[in-house]
Amino acid sequence: MLATLMRTNLGGKFVEYMRSPRGKAIDKFLVRKFGFSLLMQVFSARVGFPPIPVLLLYSIGHKSGEERAAVMPYLDFENRLYLIAANGAKPRQAAWVDNILANPDVRIVLGRREKLMRARLVDPGAAEREHLWAFAATKTPQYNTYQSRMTRPAPVVALEPRT
The missing domain is CATH 2.30.110.10 (Electron Transport, Fmn-binding Protein; Chain A)
Incomplete structure (x- = not known):
């Protein structure tokens, strides 16, 4: 489901947001506190590869x-x-x-x-x-x-x- 969503216009906008300075700050917080990168998840879903x-x-x-x-x-x-x-x-x-x-x-x-x-x-x-x-x-x-x-x-x- 995430892969399908990320390939839409809305998904593209979300990836664009996550690559912005504010999105990157959110991602750094998530990695530091939870060991999880939302940007990696959505990017991987968008290109069709498993997240690293x-x-x-x-x-x-x-x-x-x-x-x-x-x-x-x-x-x-x-x-x-x-x-x-x-x-x-x-x-x-x-x-x-x-x-x-x-x-x-x-x-x-x-x-x-x-x-x-x-x-x-x-x-x-x-x-x-x-x-x-x-x-x-x-x-x-x-x-x-x-x-x-x-x-x-x-x-x-x-x-x-x-x-």
């Missing part, structure tokens, strides 16, 4: 120095968390990638629990990335769709516990 679990990523803005938060789908692969920064196949990489390149120490909220992590950009030619990508494609084909529309490899970020 999400976490809340806190990084330090590379220009502002202020803490920034982003709801991110993640993959748990071989006991490590990964983020794929496809940025909806846009030509520019997501701002949070620039943030973690400048300061890899991040904080996440996963399942309502906070964890201190270190972000590491996975080399585009590394076997680690190839194995993860094959796994990601089994979870949602959307990643392959994004990559086919991009002129650059989608950045892949590994999150590892801070020591």
Whole structure:
């Protein structure tokens, strides 16, 4: 039923609202308090793929120095968390990638629990990335769709516990 509704004009308007600053603020609240992303649910229903679990990523803005938060789908692969920064196949990489390149120490909220992590950009030619990508494609084909529309490899970020 949700998938049918999301493919209507009204569903499109709702997705548009959830992608607005106010909708994103609501989504961050839901992820922080309940571990649930309404935006991921409606977007997944709209494109016809199963939803991927999400976490809340806190990084330090590379220009502002202020803490920034982003709801991110993640993959748990071989006991490590990964983020794929496809940025909806846009030509520019997501701002949070620039943030973690400048300061890899991040904080996440996963399942309502906070964890201190270190972000590491996975080399585009590394076997680690190839194995993860094959796994990601089994979870949602959307990643392959994004990559086919991009002129650059989608950045892949590994999150590892801070020591």
